[in-house]
Amino acid sequence: MGLFTIFAASILINNFVYYYFLGVCPFLGLSKKIDAAFSMGVAVTFVMALTAVVSWAINHWILIPYGLEYLQIVAFILVIASLVQLVEMFIRKTSPPLYQAMGIYLPLITVNCCIMGLALLASLKNYNFPETVVFGVGAGIGFTIAIVLMAAIREQLELADVPEAIKGAGMSLIVTGIIALAFLGFSGMIKQ
Template identity: 50%
Template sequence: MNLLALIFVAILANNIVLSQFLGICPYLGLSRKLETSVGMGLAVVFVMTMSAIVTWIIDLFLLQPFSLEYLRTIAFILIIAGLVQFVEMVLKKTNPALFRALGIYLPLITTNCTILGVAILNVQSQHNIVETIVYSIATGVGFTLAMVLMAGIRERLELATMSSYLKGAAVTLVSAGILSLAFMGFKGMVAL
């Protein structure tokens, strides 16, 4: 499969948040400020790539040989949670600067559905290791893009005058829906 097409699909056509509707909670919860949304986005790219690689390896060498594919979900949850914990400890010791930048987002990501979703999507679509890495990074970038767009919109919405019924969660969900509609324009541009 063409890697460029894979990147395009992961970032725009099949954006993890806006088309696949995974990771809605950080998307709405952390998109109030541009700064936090970028931080969360970078942390997701980092963890997603790492966990996708590890789960891919474990799936190939542990689950498939014993035809235990039906245990993927539970095994992947275990792996991701353990891995994120481990990375958090290592980062704290070896790279305090990076830890401070990603630190508060890492525990949030442990149980994030995007991470598990991408890990499962990778093995389900039978990506090889290169495709897995590329797809995970691109999906993370797509997540960051969605977060940043949303944060930009919400920062402006804060200042806008509107009916009190629309304020807050309501207008956020409406704008998220419109943003998702906009991304539907990319559908069908690339056939996989």
């Protein structure tokens, strides 16, 4: 599979939110305002790209050569936690308002199943280094598109006359399902 195919598939077809349904906590929690959603998407994309690089290196240079594949999950958790701490410190230093806007969701990137799913899927698919990097960046961009799209729709839903029974999380899940069906339409574009 070519790099462009992996990139396009990770954004549109195998979108982590709409296809794998991973990362739903920050997806629903931070998709109320476009600014916060975009910031979270960029932070997740950055962490996913770094996680892809570091987890590939650890997996191929330490775990596989020494027969320690059974430690993948522990190693990936340590990588993700370390990278999120670095991103959190960077955002706190460079943009305190953004740090405040992200609130509890920034440390929650540590347990964001999108990132762990990325590390495990890249390992499972046995991608080489460039493919892993492209997969990580594409998955992060796909997450960003998903969360920003949802934030834009939720901002419009605030102005709509939605029945009381499905306001809030109910309507968000309905919209997420409809968007997931729309993204499913891309699956015929690329053979996997």
